Amino acid sequence: MRAKKYVLSEQDMPRKWYNIMADMPTPMEPPLHPGTGQPVGPEDLAPIFPMNLIEQEMCTDRWIDIPEEVLDKYAIWRPSPLYRAYNLEKALDTPAKIYFKNEGVSPAGSHKPNTAIAQAYYNKVAGTKKITTETGAGQWGSALSMCCSFFGIECKVFMVKISYDQKPYRRLMMETWGANCTASPSNETRAGRSILEKNPDSPGSLGMAISEAVEEAVADDDTKYALGSVLNHVMIHQSIIGLEAIKQMKMAGDYPDVIIGSAGGGSNFAGLAFPFALDKINGKEIDIIAVEPTSCPTLTRGPFAYDFGDTVQMTPLLPMHTLGHNFVPAPIHAGGLRYHGMAPIVSQLLLDGIIRAESIHQMETFKAGLTFARSEGFISAPECNHAIAITIREALKAKEEGREKTILFNWSGHGLVDLAAYESYLRGNLSDHELPQEQIDNALMDIKPLPKPRQAT
Numbered sequence: 338m339r340a341k342k343y344v345l346s347e348q349d350m351p352r353k354w355y356n357i358m359a360d361m362p363t364p365m366e367p368p369l370h371p372g373t374g375q376p377v378g379p380e381d382l383a384p385i386f387p388m389n390l391i392e393q394e395m396c397t398d399r400w401i402d403i404p405e406e407v408l409d410k411y412a413i414w415r416p417s418p419l420y421r422a423y424n425l426e427k428a429l430d431t432p433a434k435i436y437f438k439n440e441g442v443s444p445a446g447s448h449k450p451n452t453a454i455a456q457a458y459y460n461k462v463a464g465t466k467k468i469t470t471e472t473g474a475g476q477w478g479s480a481l482s483m484c485c486s487f488f489g490i491e492c493k494v495f496m497v498k499i500s501y502d503q504k505p506y507r508r509l510m511m512e513t514w515g516a517n518c519t520a521s522p523s524n525e526t527r528a529g530r531s532i533l534e535k536n537p538d539s540p541g542s543l544g545m546a547i548s549e550a551v552e553e554a555v556a557d558d559d560t561k562y563a564l565g566s567v568l569n570h571v572m573i574h575q576s577i578i579g580l581e582a583i584k585q586m587k588m589a590g591d592y593p594d595v596i597i598g599s600a601g602g603g604s605n606f607a608g609l610a611f612p613f614a615l616d617k618i619n620g621k622e623i624d625i626i627a628v629e630p631t632s633c634p635t636l637t638r639g640p641f642a643y644d645f646g647d648t649v650q651m652t653p654l655l656p657m658h659t660l661g662h663n664f665v666p667a668p669i670h671a672g673g674l675r676y677h678g679m680a681p682i683v684s685q686l687l688l689d690g691i692i693r694a695e696s697i698h699q700m701e702t703f704k705a706g707l708t709f710a711r712s713e714g715f716i717s718a719p720e721c722n723h724a725i726a727i728t729i730r731e732a733l734k735a736k737e738e739g740r741e742k743t744i745l746f747n748w749s750g751h752g753l754v755d756l757a758a759y760e761s762y763l764r765g766n767l768s769d770h771e772l773p774q775e776q777i778d779n780a781l782m783d784i785k786p787l788p789k790p791r792q793a794t
């Protein structure tokens with residue numbers, strides 16, 4: 338019988354994370370202090386993050402040991418299986434070979450625990466008693482809640498209000514894992530109160546929720562803040578996905594020509610792609626595609642600039658592709674893809690031509706999700722459907738060109754807690770959102786252009 342999935346044992350699990358900052362063609366621009374505009378030092382970040390994670394954020398070592406306690410928790414669901422999508426290939430009648438890495442097997446249902454475990458662990462070691470964070474649709478909040486419970490840390494999640502009201506199930510997952518979940522904007526912080534004063538009916542946004550979580554962390558020495566994407570240390574932790582996939586593709590006797598991931602803050606895409614991107618930096622030909630929604634087109638329409646990570650401008654300025662910290666995207670169902678910015682590393686690699694970006698409308702993503710569910714069975718998170726839609730486009734292009742090519746995409750999570758989104762699609766209640774240039778221009782008026790983006794020569 339032919340192999341359908343490639344499974345590694347616990348013994349095969351990578352023991353080190355990969356840090357692409359050691360190999361980038363252009364060094365990263367530093368984050369800037371929101372007050373002084375000078376590059377931030379470790380002590381500037383100390384009120385928000387524990388020092389061990391700050392060191393990792395600024396580290397340029399290529400390989401970083403994964404602590405034993407983290408490996409021990411990873412073993413609950415890792416290594417995750419790699420699948421050959423024979424049934425999808427057949428449904429598309431394509432000569433392309435399609436593989437996907439299944440990150441939906443974690444208890445929280447997505448790739449996010451890969452970094453949540455590590456962040457909870459490093460906070461525990463540093464003596465943190467409580468972690469605050471924000472969450473949109475709830476994937477990050479639920480992942481962090483679970484991992485804080487593993488390490489005996491209190492967890493407080495500010496959840497974007499519209500999701501808090503519309504999506505009770507991940508909120509209940511958070512509570513089941515022992516976390517405290519509050520709708521944002523809330524009355525509990527100055528940032529929340531100032532937003533509510535101007536707009537009492539604000540549906541909230543990730544940028545607002547970050548402001549609240551950061552404020553609460555800064556106010557107390559034993560409380561730190563955790564971010565589920567965007568930052569360098571998150572990209573490092575997620576590299577376990579691609580490192581496993583390299584071994585599994587070897588087992589399959591294949592190597593990807595095309596690598597695809599959905600990109601919100603960029604972490605699941607980076608996790609799968611960066612260990613392969615090292616080969617590309619060293620001369621191998623690989624097409625590496627980050628996929629985002631057309632209604633939040635950070636990489637495809639946002640400039641590379643210094644911008645805040647949050648609405649109330651408390652975080653350092655990050656060098657990244659951004660739509661402006663005041664940008665509020667249309668309420669599409671892929672809540673994890675509605676962030677105004679993008680990981681600085683992903684942004685820099687786009688400038689350097691190591692990766693490219695595509696954007697896609699919501700309706701095509703759900704259509705792709707149905708094609709996938711009706712061939713491979715798994716029901717995907719709406720975010721993940723973005724990667725599937727571009728995979729299908731690439732597979733159909735291969736068919737047109739009569740070329741065999743190997744496509745690998747990241748199945749970042751299951752959609753079993755997102756079925757309300759599928760209901761909207763199946764009942765015909767969804768549509769595509771056009772994003773007028775004027776709306777982007779307005780949001781961009783509030784950001785600081787980068788002096789001159791450095792680019793690889």
Ligand SMILES: *Cc1c(COP(=O)(O)O)cnc(C)c1O
Nearest residue numbers: 566601602603604605673720750
């Ligand atoms: C959060 C999330 C994303 C987007 O976040 P990234 O940091 O870009 O990976 C994508 N897919 C799923 C299932 C998610 O939960």
